[in-house]
Amino acid sequence: MxxxxxxxxxxxxxxxxxxxxxxxxxxxxxxxxxxxxxxxxxxxxxxxxxxxxxxxxxxxxxxxxxxxxxxxxxxxxxxxxxxxxxxxxxxxxAGGMHVTLSASTAFASFWMMPRLQKFRDDLPGIDLRIQTADRDLDLVAEGIPLGIRGGDAADWPDYELAPIAGEDIYPVAGPAYLARADTPRTPAEITLHHLIHLDEPYRPAATWNEWFQSAGLNGAVAKRGLVINDYVLVIQAVMEGQGIALGWRHLTDRLIAAGLLVRLSDHVMTTGKGFHVAWPKNRALSDSAEKVRDWLAAQA
Amino acid sequence: MxxxxxxxxxxxxxxxxxxxxxxxxxxxxxxxxxxxxxxxxxxxxxxxxxxxxxxxxxxxxxxxxxxxxxxxxxxxxxxxxxxxxxxxxxxxxAGGMHVTLSASTAFASFWMMPRLQKFRDDLPGIDLRIQTADRDLDLVAEGIPLGIRGGDAADWPDYELAPIAGEDIYPVAGPAYLARADTPRTPAEITLHHLIHLDEPYRPAATWNEWFQSAGLNGAVAKRGLVINDYVLVIQAVMEGQGIALGWRHLTDRLIAAGLLVRLSDHVMTTGKGFHVAWPKNRALSDSAEKVRDWLAAQA
DNA sequence: CATTTGCATAAGCTTTGCTTATGCAAAGCC
DNA sequence: GGCTTTGCATAAGCAAAGCTTATGCAAATG
Missing domain, CATH: 1.10.10.10 (Winged helix-like DNA-binding domain superfamily/Winged helix DNA-binding domain)
Incomplete structure (x- = not known):
C-alpha cells in the first residue's frame, strides 16, 4: 500500500x-x-x-x-x-478559544473598545479578534463566525440576527466648535452651521437631508461641507471642532457622557432598523462563538 | 463554500x-x-x-x-x-502508453535490446521504460507493473508468472580467447582454462562448480579467476578474451549466432527453473501493461 | 486575415517545507 | 533520587517547490 x-x-x-x-x-x-x-x-x-x-x-x-x-x-x-x-x-x-468578529472600524472603536475590559472580565480565556473592513464581509466565504450588521432581517436573509442596538441618530458637535459658534437649538438652526458628511461607499448610512426631513424640515437642503468616508474620522473631525455631524447613539453615547461630544437637538431620527450580531444560517457555531454572540446581545 | x-x-x-x-x-x-x-x-x-x-x-x-x-x-x-x-x-x-518493466541489466542488454525493434513494430505507441536494478524490486512498493524474474512459482508467491525462457547454461568464450588457447572440448578440459565468475550480491546465479557437477565432474573445483558482479561486464570480459564464462542461453544465443561468442561444450546445465515476466497478484494491470506482458510471453 | 481566448512553457523569485541540532519533560530503571 | 531513554517542540538555515510574469502558439470566430 x-x-x-x-x-x-x-x-x-x-x-x-x-x-x-x-x-x-x-x-x-x-x-x-x-x-x-x-x-x-x-x-x-x-x-x-x-x-x-x-x-x-x-x-x-x-x-x-x-x-x-x-x-x-x-x-x-x-x-x-x-x-x-x-x-x-x-x-x-473547535475554533476553540479564538473567535473572529467582523465589524466596521466605527463599531470596533466606539462600541467594542469601551467594552473590551468588561468582555475580558465576563469571558476570560476567549481571544476575540476583530476584523474590520469597509464593507460587510461574506462570513461564509471568509470563514468568520460572527459579524455586526446594520439593517434588519429583510436585509440579511442568509443570516441569523440578534439585536445589539437600535438606530437612533442625532447631531453632535465638539466643545471646541461650540466655543466658537452659537449653540444651535433647533434643526432649522443647525442647517446654518458647518456640517460634516459621512459618505461610505459600501454601507448605506443616513444622510443629513434624511435627518432634516425626519425633523420636519421638508424643504431643507443640507449645505455641502467636509465629506469623509470613514465614521471614525468623522468623529475625530467633530472633536477637532470642524463642524457638526450626525451621531449614532450606540456609537456616541459614551463620548457624550464623557463630555467629548455634545448632543445638539432633542430630535432623534429613529429608523426602525438597528445593529445586530449576525451569523450564517445553517452553520454550526463553536461554543466560544456562541458565548461571544450571547455576550454581545446581552449588552443591548 | x-x-x-x-x-x-x-x-x-x-x-x-x-x-x-x-x-x-x-x-x-x-x-x-x-x-x-x-x-x-x-x-x-x-x-x-x-x-x-x-x-x-x-x-x-x-x-x-x-x-x-x-x-x-x-x-x-x-x-x-x-x-x-x-x-x-x-x-x-491509465499508466496509459507508458509501461515500466523492471529487469536486470543483463536482460535489458542481451534479451530486450535485440528485440526492441520488433517490440516497436508489434506494439507501436507503447513507450516501454526498462528500469534496471541490481536486485529484484518490490513491484507493488515501487508502483511498477511488470518485472522479469528468475526462478519458479515457489520463489514468487506474491506474483503471477508467465514464462519467457528456460534456464539453460553452457560455457562461452570469445573468439579472441580461442585464437590464443586450445579450444576445450570437454568439461574436464574447461577446468584448465581461465574462468570468469559471476558473483551477484542479490540474485542467486549458478556457479562454475555447480555447472561442473551437472557435467559429472564431481570432484572438480573451479579455479578462482576474474570475479565480476554484473553479468553485462562478464560478457564484455569474455568478448575481450579474458576467459571463459557461463552463458545463459536466452542471453547469449544471439551473440553466438552473430559469432561474437562461441559455445564450448555440448553439455547444458538445465536447472528446471526459468525466466518469467511477473506481475503482482490482485493488482489491475493497465491495458498497455497487459499487452507488454503478452508480447514478452510470446517471445518464448 | 485579424482578433480573441486560453493553455504551455521559459525564466526567475518568494515562500514553503523541510533538515539538522538542540532543549525540555515525562517515564522508567537502578 | 539520579541517570538514562524517548519523543515532541523549536531555532536557524537551506533547497526546491510553487508559484509569478511574460511570451508563444493554436483554435475558433467574425
Whole structure:
C-alpha cells in the first residue's frame, strides 16, 4: 500500500485538479483558487506526468476531462468533499478559544473598545479578534463566525440576527466648535452651521437631508461641507471642532457622557432598523462563538 | 463554500495528520512518510494553528488524538482512502502508453535490446521504460507493473508468472580467447582454462562448480579467476578474451549466432527453473501493461 | 486575415517545507 | 533520587517547490 505522499506530485494538486475538472477551465480554476492559469497548468501537468495519463483533453477555450480523468475526478471530488465538510465543522466547532468578529472600524472603536475590559472580565480565556473592513464581509466565504450588521432581517436573509442596538441618530458637535459658534437649538438652526458628511461607499448610512426631513424640515437642503468616508474620522473631525455631524447613539453615547461630544437637538431620527450580531444560517457555531454572540446581545 | 486550499495550511498536512493519528506517534509517521519527526511536528502544528484546535494530546512516548482530532481523523481517513484507491487504479490502468518493466541489466542488454525493434513494430505507441536494478524490486512498493524474474512459482508467491525462457547454461568464450588457447572440448578440459565468475550480491546465479557437477565432474573445483558482479561486464570480459564464462542461453544465443561468442561444450546445465515476466497478484494491470506482458510471453 | 481566448512553457523569485541540532519533560530503571 | 531513554517542540538555515510574469502558439470566430 503506497502512501499518497509518494503517489502524488503534491497533495495540493488534487485541489487544483478538482476545480479544473469542475470548471472545465484552467483559467477559471485559477481564479477560484487565487492562482494564475500557469500555476494550474503546471499542477495538472505534474499529475499527468506522475500518472502517465492524460487527465484532460485540451480544447479551444476549454478543457475536458478524459475518461480516465472523469473516473479520477469523481473519486477525488468525493474524497475532498468529505474532508472539506469535516474541516469546516472542525473550524466552526473547535475554533476553540479564538473567535473572529467582523465589524466596521466605527463599531470596533466606539462600541467594542469601551467594552473590551468588561468582555475580558465576563469571558476570560476567549481571544476575540476583530476584523474590520469597509464593507460587510461574506462570513461564509471568509470563514468568520460572527459579524455586526446594520439593517434588519429583510436585509440579511442568509443570516441569523440578534439585536445589539437600535438606530437612533442625532447631531453632535465638539466643545471646541461650540466655543466658537452659537449653540444651535433647533434643526432649522443647525442647517446654518458647518456640517460634516459621512459618505461610505459600501454601507448605506443616513444622510443629513434624511435627518432634516425626519425633523420636519421638508424643504431643507443640507449645505455641502467636509465629506469623509470613514465614521471614525468623522468623529475625530467633530472633536477637532470642524463642524457638526450626525451621531449614532450606540456609537456616541459614551463620548457624550464623557463630555467629548455634545448632543445638539432633542430630535432623534429613529429608523426602525438597528445593529445586530449576525451569523450564517445553517452553520454550526463553536461554543466560544456562541458565548461571544450571547455576550454581545446581552449588552443591548 | 470555502476552498480547501484556503482552509488548510497545506494539503500535504492531511496526509501527515492521517499517518500520525493512525500510528499515534510523530516519529513513526515521519518514518512511514520518509520525513523527520520535526517536519511532522511542524505540519501538525500548522493544522492546529489554522483550526485553532488541539488535534493531539502530547503524552510521553506517544501522542493521542483529542476528541476533535478523532472526528477529523475519521473523515480524513475516509476521504484520503477514496483518493488513494482511485490514484492507484489510475496509475495501474491509465499508466496509459507508458509501461515500466523492471529487469536486470543483463536482460535489458542481451534479451530486450535485440528485440526492441520488433517490440516497436508489434506494439507501436507503447513507450516501454526498462528500469534496471541490481536486485529484484518490490513491484507493488515501487508502483511498477511488470518485472522479469528468475526462478519458479515457489520463489514468487506474491506474483503471477508467465514464462519467457528456460534456464539453460553452457560455457562461452570469445573468439579472441580461442585464437590464443586450445579450444576445450570437454568439461574436464574447461577446468584448465581461465574462468570468469559471476558473483551477484542479490540474485542467486549458478556457479562454475555447480555447472561442473551437472557435467559429472564431481570432484572438480573451479579455479578462482576474474570475479565480476554484473553479468553485462562478464560478457564484455569474455568478448575481450579474458576467459571463459557461463552463458545463459536466452542471453547469449544471439551473440553466438552473430559469432561474437562461441559455445564450448555440448553439455547444458538445465536447472528446471526459468525466466518469467511477473506481475503482482490482485493488482489491475493497465491495458498497455497487459499487452507488454503478452508480447514478452510470446517471445518464448 | 485579424482578433480573441486560453493553455504551455521559459525564466526567475518568494515562500514553503523541510533538515539538522538542540532543549525540555515525562517515564522508567537502578 | 539520579541517570538514562524517548519523543515532541523549536531555532536557524537551506533547497526546491510553487508559484509569478511574460511570451508563444493554436483554435475558433467574425
Amino acid at each position: 503506497q502512501s499518497l505522499r509518494h503517489l502524488l506530485p503534491s497533495a495540493g494538486s488534487l485541489i487544483v485538479f478538482e476545480a479544473a475538472g469542475r470548471l472545465a477551465s484552467f483559467t477559471a480554476a485559477g481564479r477560484e483558487l487565487g492562482m494564475t492559469q500557469a500555476a494550474v497548468s503546471y499542477a495538472i501537468r505534474g499529475l499527468e506526468d506522475q500518472f502517465g495519463a492524460k487527465l484532460f483533453q485540451r480544447r479551444h477555450r476549454q478543457v475536458l476531462l478524459t475518461e480516465a480523468g472523469e473516473r479520477f475526478h469523481a473519486d477525488v471530488t468525493l474524497g475532498l468533499s468529505h474532508i472539506r465538510k469535516s474541516a469546516e465543522e472542525l473550524r466552526a466547532r | 470555502q476552498s480547501l486550499r484556503h482552509l488548510l495550511p497545506s494539503a500535504g498536512s492531511l496526509i501527515v495528520f492521517e499517518a500520525a493519528g493512525r500510528l499515534a506517534s510523530f516519529t513513526a509517521a515521519g518514518r512511514e512518510l520518509g520525513m523527520t519527526q520535526a517536519a511532522v511536528s511542524y505540519a501538525i502544528r500548522g493544522l492546529e494553528d489554522q483550526f485553532g484546535a488541539k488535534l493531539f494530546q502530547r503524552r510521553h512516548r506517544q501522542v493521542l488524538l483529542t476528541e476533535a482530532g478523532e472526528r477529523f481523523h475519521a473523515d480524513v481517513t475516509l476521504g484520503l482512502s477514496h483518493i488513494r484507491k482511485s490514484a492507484e487504479e489510475l496509475r495501474a490502468r
